[in-house]
Amino acid sequence: MSNLSLAEAVKLKSVLAKRIHELEEEMDRVAFVEVEKGSKVPKQVRSLSKVEVEIDEIRKDFRLLDKLMYRANFENVVNFNGEELVIVEAIELATQLRAKARKFKEFGAAAKEEHQFGYGEGLPLIKRAMFDPEEYRVKAVELERQANRLSNAINTKNYSIFLEFDSEKYF
Structure with missing residues (x-):
């Protein structure tokens, strides 16, 4: 085989x-x-x-x-940030890092302060971010970088693991 x-x-x-x-x-x-x-x-x-x-x-x-x-x-395990993770856990972590990065990108794209156009009494409303958007933009970039690094480690490991499977009839 x-x-x-x-x-x-x-x-x-x-x-x-x-x-x-x-x-x-x-x-x-x-x-x-x-x-x-x-x-x-x-x-x-x-x-x-x-x-x-x-x-x-x-x-x-x-x-x-x-x-x-x-x-x-x-x-099988991959090493990531000084920690050994089984591949299934590493795959899930990469997925979670990408999800977190996506959310942080949304916060990173937000304005620090926006004027809201409300109804009613005519009082001006301001939507104010309770965080620093630039800080979240930078965090998003770093999270994406980590997710890519982890995905690359998984992919590299996947090429070093061999399964006993007869693929001749399909490839």
Whole structure:
């Protein structure tokens, strides 16, 4: 059995998911035919049962690949900011860093003070930021940098981990 890097496995999983979707569509196409009453049913290139067999084989490979990937993501670590994180945790941390950076960017783009146009008594209203927008802009840049650094570490690690999976029929 050939080996496949974890990085290639991520791509292959996407390929398999797409292939499963295509086969489901093919099942819909070959499951029914429209013919005039009394006419002969046209010969199909592939039968529904052949498509079923192929989709079942791919789904089995998908499950195996998924299991191998989960195991690798749990058993292997990356170093980030002096801390060892299992890959699954590192992936989640990178996602959280990006979410935090996105929110901080919003605060960084805010005005320190804005005049609000209200209704009613005609008193001028001012919306005042209770923080320094520039400080949050700088924090957002740093968080994005950290998320990118962590993603690069994960990606590098993914190329060094090999899974026992026969990908020859797909690549």
